[in-house]
Amino acid sequence: MPQKSIRQALNEALAQEMRRDPTVIVIGEDVAGGAGSEGQRDAYGGVLGVTKGLIGEFGEARVIDTPITESAIMGAAAGAAVTGLRPVAELMFSDFLGVCFDQIFNQAAKFRYMFGGKAKTPLVIRTMIGAGRSAAAQHSQSPYHIFTSVPGLKCVVPSNAYDAKGLLIQAIRDDDPVIFCEHKLMYDLRAEVPDEPYTIPFGEANIVRDGDDVTVVALSRMVHYATTAAGELEKDGIEIDLIDPRTTSPLDEDTILESVERTGRLVIVDEATPRCSIATDVAALVADKAFGALKAPIRRVTAPHTPVPFAPDLEKLYIPSPEKIAAAVREIYGYGK
C-alpha cells in the first residue's frame, strides 16, 4: 500500500470528494493563493499546502480564495451548507476562532435543533492546532475541547494519515457541522493510505496498542508521544492499552470504559490546557461509570494552565513529553502495590 503524508491524504480526500459530489467546495484564505496578483494562481494551496492543486482541477468557482475575513468565511460556509452546498472551510489557525466564533457557536451549531430538525448543515471546518513551532500564544493552541463542548458540533482530531483521509471523507459526507483539527507538526507524517476513497465512522476509537496494565488515552500528536513512552515502559514490563479516540464528539465511551474495566488504571494525555478539557472530561467519564474498577487515581498529563510560550525552552516544558507520560504511567502502575 502506498505511503502518504497527512498533507497528501487530506488533499486526496478533498479531491476525491469534489469529484464525487459537485456541491463540495473549498473556501478560505489562500486556499489557492494568488488571486488578484500577477504571479502563480495556485501559489499557496493553503498555507500548508493541503489544498494545493485543487484549483487546477475544480476551478475558481469551487476553490474560493477569500479576503482575511474569518466571520464572513465561517458564515458563508454555514449559510451555503444550510442552502445546499457541502463547504469545506479553512480556519487557518484554530486560534482564529476568537474572531468568528458566533458563526460557528450560535449559527451553524444551532440550526438543526433550533429549527426543529428542518435544517441540515453539512459543513466542515478544517483548522490547525498544536504547539511546537514557537508560534507563541495566538498560533499554537489546541482548542478542540471548546468545540467539543458545543452541542451540535462534531469534532475530529486525527493522529495519522490513514485516519485523516477516512475521517475527512466521513466529515464531508456528514450532515452536521464538523470541526476537523489538524496538528501543524504532523502534516509530513507518513502512513499507509489506500488510493481509493474510504470512510472511518465517527465515535469509534482506534486501539493503537494492546496492554493489560494501564489504559492511556491520547489524542493527535500525543498518540505518538504515548507510543514512544510505551516503548520505554515495555522494557520495564509495563504494557499500556493505548486508545486514540480520533473524534472527541462523538466520543467512543465504550472503548475507554472497557479498557479501564480491564486495567483499573488510567492516564490521559492532552496537549490542550487542563481545565474543562478532554482530559477532565474523560476523567469524569471514568470516575462516573467505571469507579468500581479503578485501582489507582486517574492521572492527567496536559499542558499547564498558561498561554503557549514563545521561547523554545519554555514551549518544550509546556508540551507533554514522552518522559512525563512514562512517569505518570509508572506512578499509577505502582500505586497500592
Add this chain to the structure above:
Amino acid sequence: MQLNRDDLLRAYRSMSTIRRFEERVQEEFSKGGIPGFVHLYAGEEASAVGMCMHLGPKDYIASTHRGHGHSIAKGCDVTGMMHELFAKRDGLCGGKGGSMHIADLNVGMLGANGIVGGGPPLVVGAALTAKTLGNGGVAVCFSGDGASNQGTTFEALNMAVVLKLPAVFVFENNQYGEGTGFSYHCGSGDIAGRAGGFGLPALKVNGDDFFAVHEAAGEAVEHARNGGGPSVIEVDTCRFYGHHSGDAQLYRGKDEVKTLRENRDCLKHFRTRVSEAALLEPDALSAVDAEIAALIDRSVTSARAAAPPDPAQLLTDVYASY
C-alpha cells in the same frame, strides 16, 4: 414595475397579516400565554413585503430579532408561526426555536436571528450557493440599524462584493438599536453612504411608502439575479412598539409613537394611495382585513389548545446527548 390588482391585494394581505399578527402577539404576550421575548415588527411592514414580493421559493432571506414580518412576507405559515410562539409541538420549529428563531427552509426563510449581525455572513453563504449551483436564486439579508455597526456586517458586505454574489442587504433603519438612538450609535449618520464605501450600489428609500420600497427592491433583486452583484437598500422606517414587547420605552420622546402612528403608518398610506387612485375599493380592503382577523383568531385559538412538545423532543434533532 406595474402592479396589477392581484399584486396590490397580495401586498395588502401580507402587510395586513403582519400588522394584525403583531398586534395580537402583543395582546397575547401581555396576557402571559407566550413565553420568552417577542420583538414586534408593526410599523415596518412595507419593507418586508415590498422586498419579498420580488422573491420566489428558490430565493432565501435571513432575518433579525424582529423577524415575524419577514417570515410572513416570505411565506411562512402563520398558524405554524403562532403555534411556535406559544411553544407548541406542531409549531414551525417544533417549539424549539421560538420567536427569535422562526425559520422555514422550505420557503427560503433562513431564520430570525438572536444575534445582532448574525444574518449577513449567512446570506453571503446562501448567495454563494445560488451562484455555485447557477440556479438564478437571490439571497436577501434584513438587518436593523443596530446591526449596521457590527463587524460581521462589514465583512459580509466586502465578501459579497469580492465574490460578486447575488445578494441584497436591506437595512431597516427604525432609528433605534434596542434603546439607543441612531443619531448617537451610527458614527457616519448614514447607513447607505457607509455601505456604499464597500463598493456596491446603495440607496435610501422611504419605508412609509410601500411603492417606493417595492420599486427599489425590484431593481436590486433584478440586478442581483442578472449577475450584477450585491447592493444595499436603507429603509427609513419606524417601530410602533418597543425593542421588545413589555419595553416601557422611557427613552422615547413624549407622544413620539402616537405621532408616528398618525403620520408614518405604511398601511394607512397604502390604503389612501390605492383608494384615491381607484386601484382597490375600500370594501375589498376591508374584506382582506376581516379575512386576516379571522385567520389570526383561529391561529391563536388553535395555538392555545395545541399540545406542548413531548419531553422526548429535548434530545432530538441533535446528534449526541450525554
